[in-house]
Amino acid sequence: MRQLKIRHLQKKASSKKGQATVTAILNAARSLVIEEGYAGLSMRAIATRSGIKIGNLTYYYASKTELLADLVDAVIQSYVGWWDEVMADDTLSPEQQFVTILTFILEDLGAPETTGFFPELWALANHEKNASEAMGYLYQLEHDMLVEMIGRLNPSLGLEDRKILAVHILASIEGHTVFIGYRKKWTQYAKPVSNILIHSYLSLIRSLTHEEIHTLQNSV
Amino acid sequence: MRQLKIRHLQKKASSKKGQATVTAILNAARSLVIEEGYAGLSMRAIATRSGIKIGNLTYYYASKTELLADLVDAVIQSYVGWWDEVMADDTLSPEQQFVTILTFILEDLGAPETTGFFPELWALANHEKNASEAMGYLYQLEHDMLVEMIGRLNPSLGLEDRKILAVHILASIEGHTVFIGYRKKWTQYAKPVSNILIHSYLSLIRSLTHEEIHTLQNSV
Amino acid sequence: MRQLKIRHLQKKASSKKGQATVTAILNAARSLVIEEGYAGLSMRAIATRSGIKIGNLTYYYASKTELLADLVDAVIQSYVGWWDEVMADDTLSPEQQFVTILTFILEDLGAPETTGFFPELWALANHEKNASEAMGYLYQLEHDMLVEMIGRLNPSLGLEDRKILAVHILASIEGHTVFIGYRKKWTQYAKPVSNILIHSYLSLIRSLTHEEIHTLQNSV
Amino acid sequence: MRQLKIRHLQKKASSKKGQATVTAILNAARSLVIEEGYAGLSMRAIATRSGIKIGNLTYYYASKTELLADLVDAVIQSYVGWWDEVMADDTLSPEQQFVTILTFILEDLGAPETTGFFPELWALANHEKNASEAMGYLYQLEHDMLVEMIGRLNPSLGLEDRKILAVHILASIEGHTVFIGYRKKWTQYAKPVSNILIHSYLSLIRSLTHEEIHTLQNSV
DNA sequence: AATGAATGAGCGTTCATTCAT
């Protein structure tokens, strides 16, 4: 299970016991969102699942908004930057790096946590500033990584075009969550779909031209 | 504005006035979900926005679950099958048909309604059976359409492979909602990203082979 | 017991049953303030004392603020304008009218309701706009009445001086609440103190001059 | 600013630091009551404003009731007995002493602290024994002083009558708090109203007879 | 077909208080 990396987010929780409680709270909240959706995320439910009383919960988080902000931050953190290692591994070719990272992402996307969490985040981001910002932060990092990978694989492509292509790849990957994610309609096709996806991106990265990106296709 | 096509879903609403009320209710509910998210969808808010009293709302919908079921069905219906006309238009080549449909979809994805509604639906589908089914129904139709289009564009591809490819295309398209949809982070790139996407699908459809689909990519 | 005159304050409560409920609510709230103070005025306590459930209470009063506003208005109304009759009674001399009204006021001030309610209102008025306004409204009417009475008793006194004198009389009367009101320290002296008070006002009204009002006394 | 005179009220606070903390606590509580009313007086708010943690606050005051008792006592103390000096000053005539003291009182009554605190105290006294007692203590002293002053100004008046007259004067003065106090409706008239008041009391004291005090006025 | 009245459960939050450290 993906571990929540609790940063120094909370003012409270100076002691070890407090830290443990905060971790329990955030883990409870995370699992609740995943299992029951944001609608099921009540302070009472979080407290119960954390094994504490609601009064103590509000000792650590004076408001649900604060808790949610910390939760989103903590979960987002657990998805961030893990690819640095792969990208720094020069025993791998850029292609190998890219394929490795994509394979990881696509496999993770089938995990219950990922399938459960992200759609909630996307929905939330439409109406909650916090969620929107955290999501923007995560995808910005992922986008940066993709821009860098595209540059390594096809240095001849201009920066702006790399950015555009990266948006497509990023969006395309994430979209699969709802279709081949955990217990989704086409989960059975997860593997071949992933193959197509990787094949498609590699070929796009290698061969896409500035003209193709900027020429309207609806005048075929 | 996308019109809600009210099927004969409710037992009540036999009269014309009743039909009008039901339409008002569902439109109110729909706009509420889009504007405030599922969390903001309360019976009270729906009644207020419909211009009726809550007592009357429960006359038409005895429970919120029922209402939600009808709402999801109605909204889904409004997205269904509009492509039949395009596909039946034999003055257009298969390529033209495909590009026309995709362009429509991608433009719609930038509409506030679409950007607002679908992430809520995806989140809901993780926990509500009806939402999951309705979503499955919609995407099944869209998937069928894509399988048919792929067949027209590349008849040499086997049915199973067409299905797999269609899943990728479907997932990829939908994923863009959260990235280039209404007021999203990369909305500015909507046009070139759409170009890449269409280009990519056409080239995949035309050139993808059975081997590429089923050969593991992580052994590059 | 002073009856609460419920004006058409509430949007809800169109039916007779609703009216009765609203009256019960306001009477419960009023007795609670009197018995336990504003601190004891909780929505739960009001509901219990009204014999209804809290859900129904919020049906009539969506917020405590609204309820408080109505309560203050209703109570204030029950204290307002009753003196008109006396002042219109021309079988009484102005002195008799004045004494009659003052006697009423001073007797009322010994009632548990009055002794209990007004100090709460004064305290509340320091921090709640509603209370402050309602209080201002009541005392404005009482002040107007006093100005009129002073004019009848001593027509030679200018309007501004009458107003000033009326403020003193008004303030002086109200101050007695806390000293000779219900179960107060000097309640035993209520009668002679009232005598002094009436005697004092009459003599002030009759003999006070513009110079005495506006000459500094601390240079005696 | 009126200084809180901390008597030896608490068992704790033997050290100098403890004394300072207690003073900080009571000052915080006092300013809170004045600014936000008794309703805004929470242990948390007091702790925050004192710059200490709530755990430490309960070290000094195990319960809110205790703290309130000390607070009321301390504030009351700060209003007590300051007139002794004036009354002992034999360079002043009794009239001058009386006018001096009254002027002081009336000016103080316009201070935010006084206008803010006393109405809360009066309300509290209706339901809290300690508040009632402390208030009784303060007003007893003030009453004693007035009885003494009346005696000096009109020795021919019997003790009981002096007491009765003193009650009227005391009540009358206090009543002005809510009308010409800090930011009250008739604050503009504070000066002339004060003049009338002093004038009125002096003339009452000098000329009031036993018969006038005890003859019913409503038989005019 | 529509409204008004009422309920019971649950929400996020505040709070006085206790206690180990």
Next chain:
DNA sequence: TATGAATGAACGCTCATTCAT
């Protein structure tokens, strides 16, 4: 002396739902 952690009760309020009219 002082803090951090925790509890339990209550707060104002929202809500889905029921039902008589």
